[in-house]
Amino acid sequence: MSLKLEADSMAGLVKQLQVCGIIKNKKVADVMKLTDRKLYCPAPNPYVDKPERIAECSGISAPDVHALALEALAEFIKPDSIIMDLGAGSGYLTACFAKLIEMKAKELKVKPSGRVIGIDIQDNVLRLAQDNIRKDDTNLIKKRRIIMLEGDGKYGCEEFAPYDIIYVGAAVPETPVELLLQLKINGHLLTPVIADDGKQYLMQFIKKTSGEVVKKVISPVEFDPMIITDQSMVGAEDVASHDPNEILNDDKIMNGDEDADEVVMNDADEEDTMTGIIEGIKETKKMLPNNEEVLNIRTGRIV
DSSP states (O other): OOOOOBOSSHHHHHHHHHHTTSOOOHHHHHHHHHSOGGGTOOSSSTTBSSOEEEETTEEEOOHHHHHHHHHHHGGGOOTTOEEEEESOTTSHHHHHHHHHHHHHHHHHTSOOOOEEEEEESOHHHHHHHHHHHHHHHTHHHHTTSEEEEEOOSTTOOGGGOSEEEEEEOSBBSSOOHHHHTTEEEEEEEEEEEEOTTSOEEEEEEEEOSSSEEEEEEEEEEEEOBOEEOSSOEEOOSOSEEOOTTSOOOOSOOSSOSTTSOOOOOOOHHHHHHHHHHHHHHHHHGGGOOOOEEEEETTTOOBO
């Protein structure tokens, strides 16, 4: 279940996500407005906050899920970041990550040298992602800011490791040790993980040493699980959403962040809808599990 948001433009959808408190970082708002969902989503109205299928076993996540991921990772993206987008699907987040690298470089007045490695096991989905990204900004692939590869998701991609950031676009059944081993020290892995009770949580793993990581719970989510085959795990940014009544561990719900754009709601009915969503967010913040643990990478156990 996604948030009940709908707009007639990407800018309008982003503003609504800001009102709900999903987007608080101005750079996240900027990069999502710069990356128009209509180029990646085949739906008649791509500016609805819900997931959509783009292929038989693949989809584009709901915009609020993209926003959650970008909010969790944007501050750690630098001009020289090496990022792996595992299960790239539509290519939407792949493009956002690449644009954030360039935005950070422009801000610091340096030349960008970072790359995003987009990986998908489905050849037809990979080609679709490449076409989408080219329609958006052909230079991202032409200048190799983005490199798209067909490959096995379970073991990542050692060719470009170690990574500053790894994002996984499908739910995994356990702590992904193989991917943690490909992170740099202080690197971040963001992935939905299926808990013992069957619920899914978007989790952020921060690698502190070669043997330990800090695990943080970002939000309850609903992702398609990775498909386990004889040789690989398949994830293609499969259709994902989060429950509007289960989200976020941040006290800034309204647009009080100094970096957020000012948003004015004029329609009373729309404002009532937003108020209901915001109240649901506040109420269920308390329901998140323990928000930070230190794990041993090899065993997956709490230290």
